[in-house]
Amino acid sequence: MLAERLNYGDTIGVVGVANSLEKRNRYDEFYQAEKLLTKKGFKIKRGKYVLEDYYGSAGTREQKAEDLMNMFQDKEVKAIICLAGGQTCNIFIDLLDYEKIKQNPKIITGYSDITVLLQAIYKKTGLVTFHGPQFISLGDKKEEGSYIDFEKVLMHKEIGKFETGEKKFLRKGNVQGKIMGTNLGSMMYLLGTEYFPDMQDKILLIESYRTSPNECQRRMAHLKQYGVFDKVKAVIVGYNYEIQKDGNKYPQMEDILLDYTKEYDFPIIKCNDFGHRIANAVIPIGVEAKIDSDKETVEIVEEFLK
Numbered sequence: 001m002l003a004e005r006l007n008y009g010d011t012i013g014v015v016g017v018a019n020s021l022e023k024r025n026r027y028d029e030f031y032q033a034e035k036l037l038t039k040k041g042f043k044i045k046r047g048k049y050v051l052e053d054y055y056g057s058a059g060t061r062e063q064k065a066e067d068l069m070n071m072f073q074d075k076e077v078k079a080i081i082c083l084a085g086g087q088t089c090n091i092f093i094d095l096l097d098y099e100k101i102k103q104n105p106k107i108i109t110g111y112s113d114i115t116v117l118l119q120a121i122y123k124k125t126g127l128v129t130f131h132g133p134q135f136i137s138l139g140d141k142k143e144e145g146s147y148i149d150f151e152k153v154l155m156h157k158e159i160g161k162f163e164t165g166e167k168k169f170l171r172k173g174n175v176q177g178k179i180m181g182t183n184l185g186s187m188m189y190l191l192g193t194e195y196f197p198d199m200q201d202k203i204l205l206i207e208s209y210r211t212s213p214n215e216c217q218r219r220m221a222h223l224k225q226y227g228v229f230d231k232v233k234a235v236i237v238g239y240n241y242e243i244q245k246d247g248n249k250y251p252q253m254e255d256i257l258l259d260y261t262k263e264y265d266f267p268i269i270k271c272n273d274f275g276h277r278i279a280n281a282v283i284p285i286g287v288e289a290k291i292d293s294d295k296e297t298v299e300i301v302e303e304f305l306k
Helices: 027-039 061-073 098-103 112-125 146-154 184-190 213-226 253-260
Strands: 011-015 043-046 077-082 107-110 129-131 167-171 175-183 202-207 234-239 268-275 283-285 288-292 297-300
Touching: 011 061, 027 043, 061 077, 061 098, 098 112, 107 112, 107 146, 112 129, 112 175, 112 184, 112 283, 167 253, 175 184, 175 234, 175 283, 184 202, 184 213, 202 253, 202 268, 213 253, 234 253, 253 268
Parallel strands: 011 043, 011 077, 077 107, 107 129, 175 202, 202 234, 234 268
Antiparallel strands: 129 283, 167 268, 175 288, 288 297
């Protein structure tokens, strides 16, 4: 299921689904993002509880569900950008009315903990969702440039950085499959639940923020034990801030992935197109992508917006 593309003059809804602005004092980025999008010609509609702080979370689970459902059912709102990432996106997904979301398909984007929501919505409705900037990313100097891909993909229906960014093909192979991901730790909150995606013949995108070699080992072992590596067509590893920021001081996530999947032959690709503290590529979740190791390309080969 596809949403309509975004146009100048459209209304963008912003909702808090994970951490609050108060938790890390991100108000400046919030107001800068509003300023940027308004200057670009969009109208901004805040969720009723977007500025709430409930022990570091952007409202209670009931408030989050209410705000998100209101945005999906609001005919003026053409796209939803989630406020920020964090730790609490999984606390309200069982309160959502997925049938109403299905009846009102629209763009929804975010990253990090928002992966939980993107995957849950895709799993329950079939709606293509989007890994992309959080709302505060658009006002954050550390992620300057996030708007470029936002406009290219969601307005002009052209894939940008995800296809054009530099890739390293660590294990080769030519495959095709639907994209799932991206934040590894957040996705694993869904393991064993009705919201975890069917990974059969999928291309899995993974990245993490504050991670370590030991945590990467734990995650890879968990995925292997759960049977994920028996099903996937390929894995693409994004930018892992904590272990990449110091160069090659630590074993990298892709090194550990290669070690834990020695008996498999699926392609493994490393890129820095998605992750934390970078300008994120906008990547549709739930559409077909083609990996060609001979040409060293990754290409979206399916429509992702109307």
